[in-house]
Amino acid sequence: DGGITQSPKYLFRKEGQNVTLSCEQNLNHDAMYWYRQDPGQGLRLIYYSQIVNDFQKGDIAEGYSVSREKKESFPLTVTSAQKNPTAFYLCASTGDRGPSGYTFGSGTRLTVV
């Protein structure tokens, strides 16, 4: 079945470490997105990419970095510059210019210890 796979499901990071969250899709979608979800704040856009080797900052890009070397993959690195990284991270993709929205992965819960 086609879908989006995020890994790991749970991730623990020590202060000062960089960590990378994986997102892979086999839907042949062009556009991919990273969102952060905190209680009571909905989903906030971190980075998005509409084509391989190109990506744009979203609303809260500081302390994060991404790459898009392959159509199927859009990894997110949470750097030590991100002051409050504990959150639920969601990856999404779409191949549709119309109204039908995104397909989401199942998320990665990142906790700083």
Added chain:
Amino acid sequence: QKEVEQDPGPLSVPEGAIVSLNCTYSNSAFQYFMWYRQYSRKGPELLMYTYSSGNKEDGRFTAQVDKSSKYISLFIRDSQPSDSATYLCAMRQVAGGTSYGKLTFGQGTILTVHP
């Protein structure tokens, strides 16, 4: 002011009740409107989408859009315990050229339907 404001709830209703979830928005460029359901520690799943004012029905769910008032609603009839989840409204501008457009989400409403 946020572009999308969602009634935060939380809501707790008895089984069989009619539930109303609401969002307002300020950006007139939003043309596509969606409702997502999210179970705990899972990714959101698309429930319904619409792009015109009026009502759209799918089983027990009705999505309503009023573009003149910049207001959208989701109604759930005969609510069930399995409907307990977080509901998120989302909106998108018309995608043009190579732009697929990004979604702007409301804050989410936690719904609990108790037996």
